[in-house]
Amino acid sequence: MVNLNVKFCGVDFKNPLVLASGILGVTGDSLRYVVQCGAGGVTSKSVWLKRHKGHPNPVIIANEYYMLNAVGLPDAGIEKAKDELGKFLKEGSAPLIASIVAGKQSDFGDVAEEVSKINPHILEINISCPNVDDEFGKPFACSTIDAAKVVEEVKKRTKLPISVKLSPNVSNIAEIAKAVESAGADAITAINTVGPGMEIDIDMRTPVLANRVGGLSGPAIKPLAIKAVFDIYKAVKIPIIGTGGVLTGRDAIAMMMAGATLVGIGTAVYYRGAEVFGLAVKEMKEWCKNEGVKNIEEIIGAVHL
Numbered sequence: 001m002v003n004l005n006v007k008f009c010g011v012d013f014k015n016p017l018v019l020a021s022g023i024l025g026v027t028g029d030s031l032r033y034v035v036q037c038g039a040g041g042v043t044s045k046s047v048w049l050k051r052h053k054g055h056p057n058p059v060i061i062a063n064e065y066y067m068l069n070a071v072g073l074p075d076a077g078i079e080k081a082k083d084e085l086g087k088f089l090k091e092g093s094a095p096l097i098a099s100i101v102a103g104k105q106s107d108f109g110d111v112a113e114e115v116s117k118i119n120p121h122i123l124e125i126n127i128s129c130p131n132v133d134d135e136f137g138k139p140f141a142c143s144t145i146d147a148a149k150v151v152e153e154v155k156k157r158t159k160l161p162i163s164v165k166l167s168p169n170v171s172n173i174a175e176i177a178k179a180v181e182s183a184g185a186d187a188i189t190a191i192n193t194v195g196p197g198m199e200i201d202i203d204m205r206t207p208v209l210a211n212r213v214g215g216l217s218g219p220a221i222k223p224l225a226i227k228a229v230f231d232i233y234k235a236v237k238i239p240i241i242g243t244g245g246v247l248t249g250r251d252a253i254a255m256m257m258a259g260a261t262l263v264g265i266g267t268a269v270y271y272r273g274a275e276v277f278g279l280a281v282k283e284m285k286e287w288c289k290n291e292g293v294k295n296i297e298e299i300i301g302a303v304h305l
């Protein structure tokens with residue numbers, strides 16, 4: 001018997017695999033489906049205070065190596081999200097990490113307070129989307145000062161544990177992680193999409209995405225995500241949700257060895273379907289059995305020893 005249970009910010013997860021934000025996490029029904037497929041927990045898509053328009057089509061391209069997306073965080077706003085997430089929470093099938101986003105520091109506080117009313121297990125603060133600029137023209141996650149200010153604002157407005165989602169598009173992610181830990185963050189989610197990047201249709205002589213650029217995700221970014229988690233684990237004491245390019249149970253184990261307690265799975269749903277969760281759980285169990293690992297928590301940070 002292999003025990004895949006993990007505790008994260010005081011919350012019990014039946015296994016470490018959680019749906020990453022923005023992928024299928026739009027309605028209560030889609031979240032429930034992901035749990036039925038084997039996810040240990042789910043992250044909702046990032047919620048804005050008010051209705052938010054995304055980017056024009058086409059917004060996604062993908063091949064066997066990566067996905068490039070410029071969906072631009074479209075959202076129907078806080079009231080609709082509270083309805084959908086509330087439905088999921090009522091069923092109590094798995095922990096919910098509710099992701100929030102804003103363009104202004106003060107709006108982060110407002111949306112955190114509103115979402116906290118439905119009592120999700122954890123709040124994830126998305127300060128790192130490469131397609132949405134903050135009030136100063138770059139994501140909050142690119143500056144230790146801006147990132148810490150958002151955390152302080154959110155901490156004043158909620159009692160829930162908060163995980164801060166960091167961007168890989170910085171020169172020193174560990175420095176940002178330390179700044180948000182000092183500002184009161186309870187956990188870190190790393191990483192958001194990489195880039196932005198651009199793909200060109202040479203016959204049309206134009207960028208493929210209408211937005212021209214988009215965030216890179218999927219298998220190609222896994223080494224960047226693992227290195228980011230490795231660096232963050234060395235720099236802070238708070239736990240990490242390691243996200244980026246995880247496709248298999250073996251990938252998830254590598255992410256945990258780098259220092260992740262939970263592992264986010266996003267783009268892999270495109271490659272393996274929502275069934276990826278059940279399949280990866282099976283793959284993790286097989287590896288643990290062969291290696292004589294009885295408790296998955298034993299491997300967290302294993303490469304640092």
Ligand SMILES: Cc1cc2nc3c(=O)[nH]c(=O)nc-3n(C[C@H](O)[C@H](O)[C@H](O)COP(=O)(O)O)c2cc1C
Pocket residue numbers: 020021022023045046067069071073099126165191192193216217218219221243244245246264265266267268
């Ligand atoms: C289509 C799409 C939409 C996304 N939307 C969000 C979002 O709403 N909020 C967020 O924090 N991250 C969002 N992300 C980033 C993912 O949560 C994740 O951090 C990133 O894709 C890397 O993980 P992956 O390679 O497993 O997809 C999105 C990614 C994709 C591909």
